[in-house]
Amino acid sequence: MSLIFTLARRNLFHDRLRFIATLVGIVFSMVLVTIQMGLYLGFGRMVTTMIDHADADLWIMPAGTKCFEDPSVLDEQKRFRALSVKGVTDAVPVVIGFAQWKIPAGGTTPVFIIGSNIKSGGLPPWNLVEGSLDALAIPGAVAVDRSYLDRLGISGLGASAEIRDQRVEVRALTRGIRSFTTTPYVFAPLDRARSYIGMAANKTTYILVRIAPDANAETVRSRLKADISDIEVLTSAEFRNRSRSFWLFGTGAGAALFAGALLGVIVGTVIVAQTLYASTKDHLNEFATLRAIGSSGKYIHKVIIWQAVLSAVIGFCIAAGVGLLIVTKTAETALPIVMTPQLTLGLFALTIAMCVLSALGAIAKVMRIDPAMVFTR
Amino acid sequence: MTQPVIEAVGVVKFLGSGAGQVAALKGVSLALAGGELTVLMGPSGSGKTTLLSILGCILAPTRGIVRVRGNSTQGLGPEDLAKVRREHVGFIFQSYHLFPTLTAAENIRLVLDVRGVCSKQAITSAREALAIVGLAHKERSFPIEMSGGEQQRIAIARAIAGNASAILADEPTAALDSENGHAIMSILAAIAKDPGRAVLVVAHDPRILPFADRVVRIEDGLIVGEEQKSAGGYAKSEVELAFHGRSKKA
Numbered sequence: 001m002s003l004i005f006t007l008a009r010r011n012l013f014h015d016r017l018r019f020i021a022t023l024v025g026i027v028f029s030m031v032l033v034t035i036q037m038g039l040y041l042g043f044g045r046m047v048t049t050m051i052d053h054a055d056a057d058l059w060i061m062p063a064g065t066k067c068f069e070d071p072s073v074l075d076e077q078k079r080f081r082a083l084s085v086k087g088v089t090d091a092v093p094v095v096i097g098f099a100q101w102k103i104p105a106g107g108t109t110p111v112f113i114i115g116s117n118i119k120s121g122g123l124p125p126w127n128l129v130e131g132s133l134d135a136l137a138i139p140g141a142v143a144v145d146r147s148y149l150d151r152l153g154i155s156g157l158g159a160s161a162e163i164r165d166q167r168v169e170v171r172a173l174t175r176g177i178r179s180f181t182t183t184p185y186v187f188a189p190l191d192r193a194r195s196y197i198g199m200a201a202n203k204t205t206y207i208l209v210r211i212a213p214d215a216n217a218e219t220v221r222s223r224l225k226a227d228i229s230d231i232e233v234l235t236s237a238e239f240r241n242r243s244r245s246f247w248l249f250g251t252g253a254g255a256a257l258f259a260g261a262l263l264g265v266i267v268g269t270v271i272v273a274q275t276l277y278a279s280t281k282d283h284l285n286e287f288a289t290l291r292a293i294g295s296s297g298k299y300i301h302k303v304i305i306w307q308a309v310l311s312a313v314i315g316f317c318i319a320a321g322v323g324l325l326i327v328t329k330t331a332e333t334a335l336p337i338v339m340t341p342q343l344t345l346g347l348f349a350l351t352i353a354m355c356v357l358s359a360l361g362a363i364a365k366v367m368r369i370d371p372a373m374v375f376t377r
Numbered sequence: 378m379t380q381p382v383i384e385a386v387g388v389v390k391f392l393g394s395g396a397g398q399v400a401a402l403k404g405v406s407l408a409l410a411g412g413e414l415t416v417l418m419g420p421s422g423s424g425k426t427t428l429l430s431i432l433g434c435i436l437a438p439t440r441g442i443v444r445v446r447g448n449s450t451q452g453l454g455p456e457d458l459a460k461v462r463r464e465h466v467g468f469i470f471q472s473y474h475l476f477p478t479l480t481a482a483e484n485i486r487l488v489l490d491v492r493g494v495c496s497k498q499a500i501t502s503a504r505e506a507l508a509i510v511g512l513a514h515k516e517r518s519f520p521i522e523m524s525g526g527e528q529q530r531i532a533i534a535r536a537i538a539g540n541a542s543a544i545l546a547d548e549p550t551a552a553l554d555s556e557n558g559h560a561i562m563s564i565l566a567a568i569a570k571d572p573g574r575a576v577l578v579v580a581h582d583p584r585i586l587p588f589a590d591r592v593v594r595i596e597d598g599l600i601v602g603e604e605q606k607s608a609g610g611y612a613k614s615e616v617e618l619a620f621h622g623r624s625k626k627a
Contacts, residue, residue: 002496003483003487003496004490006479006483007478010478010479011478014477286476289470289474290491292433292435292462292468292474293462293463293467293468293487293491294460294462294463294464294466294488295463295491296491297455297456371435372435372436374435374470374474375429375435375470
């Protein structure tokens with residue numbers, strides 16, 4: 001094995017204090033980027049969680065709908081028009097809207113109602129941990145997430161409350177269906193959901209379309225758009241992108257997260273560049289000796305770049321450990337930080353790139369080295 | 378006559394710029410032949426180290442020509458000069474310039490590593506070089522664990538490990554006591570026995586003269602004398618005779 005790596009490693013570990021400072025810089029930077037990007041992913045997932053869990057090939061929605069939570073309404077008659085389109089096997093309505101939940105002990109809290117036909121599918125609750133979907137057929141039955149029990153002022157399954165002066169009873173509990181708006185989701189059968197949000201019986205927010213296995217989604221979409229006026233027809237992927245774009249970029253939340261990540265990268269680059277430069281200055285005599293004994297510029301650059309890469313790998317491993325801890329701790333919170341294999345790989349590449357970029361200053365310094373200095377020192 | 382290993386012809390070197398510019402060498406010619414230990418002597422500021430740097434292709438002459446194994450270095454860029462040093466020159470410095478974070482063997486391997494020699498062969502060569510300087514047992518020692526004399530011997534091993542045809546030593550005994558200085562010069566003299574290698578030692582310590590095959594004297598950037606060792610001692614060259622003649626006239 002070439003001595004380049006040995007020299008880089010020994011140079012790095014020779015001054016432990018400086019090395020620790022380098023690692024702190026990298027870890028701080030990468031943990032910050034991990035959190036920001038993890039929040040971005042977590043937020044991105046949360047804003048599309050309903051779309052992800054809906055049983056639909058195509059979504060029919062009022063023209064101009066910005067996101068899933070946009071409470072525009074459609075005439076339910078359009079559903080029958082949709083059912084008559086060739087290639088459509090099913091079209092089910094889904095309604096959404098805000099309502100006030102009357103806490104049994106007093107006071108109210110806003111809730112987000114999601115209504116669909118429990119039997120024919122659409123958007124029923126998932127991740128049930130207590131109760132059952134069938135139980136939602138009981139008059140007044142609703143499903144809520146167990147993480148919101150305190151917020152709703154109830155103890156658990158069987159607890160009662162009121163929405164719009166109508167008694168509701170919790171007949172099913174879910175796990176992990178949390179809203180990024182912090183407003184609890186309440187699942188109810190279609191008709192009752194309409195009455196909770198004050199929507200007319202012939203209205204709906206979305207029509208979820210299922211197409212025949214052999215049908216072409218694009219063709220069906222064209223037919224739907226041609227046959228039904230004032231609507232938009234999106235695939236689930238398109239609707240997901242639209243919702244995500246609205247919440248992440250329409251509101252500036254995504255830009256803020258990216259800005260934080262960028263700040264982390266800048267801080268990390270500056271710290272690593274500073275410490276690498278200082279380390280190179282400390283070892284200038286050795287680099288001059290290397291040059292004097294005939295080393296090529298490339299050889300010396302490799303030593304410095306290996307120092308940077310080694311710092312990056314060690315720093316990244318520590319940062320990934322810290323990141324994993326944060327991911328675990330936030331998993332059950334309102335806004336979990338998400339870590340995916342792609343993000344991990346991306347962060348690793350970013351750490352390497354950041355450290356190699358930081359090495360440029362040190363390389364520039366070494367390039368100006370005069371090997372004749374070995375005779376004067 | 379055999380071709381010199383390194384040769385400087387009419388070398389002039391200006392150092393600094395503007396009002397502070399000085400002529401460190403004012404037209405020096407010197408050839409280093411294989412199998413010969415040349416001692417370059419002169420007072421401080423006479424241009425010894427500048428000449429050594431130019432012969433070692435660390436500095437480029439302002440005027441004049443340097444030939445290494447018959448090839449002129451004129452017009453070569455920093456990378457090409459580094460290649461010439463890598464392939465032909467081994468340096469020994471007054472303050473050793475060993476890498477403190479590398480062991481003795483690794484310090485020696487370094488000179489082979491920059492040449493791209495595979496590590497297995499480099500380890501073997503490093504061990505051989507260590508044995509030549511009598512420090513085989515110090516293979517795993519770090520410079521800080523060695524005496525000055527031992528460090529200089531490691532530096533010599535580093536210079537010879539790459540089979541450099543020219544070994545250029547800048548005051549190699551200046552930082553050592555007389556015993557260690559003697560040991561270092563003995564090693565260098567032994568190295569100079571190799572007909573393929575030229576050894577140049579820059580010094581102002583007269584105690585090293587007995588090891589020299591040739592003594593070249595430099596003053597104010599000019600070679601003012603040259604003595605060749607023969608069976609009967611040193612024979613003064615024409616340069617020195619001329620110099621002495623000039624002195625007498627003066």
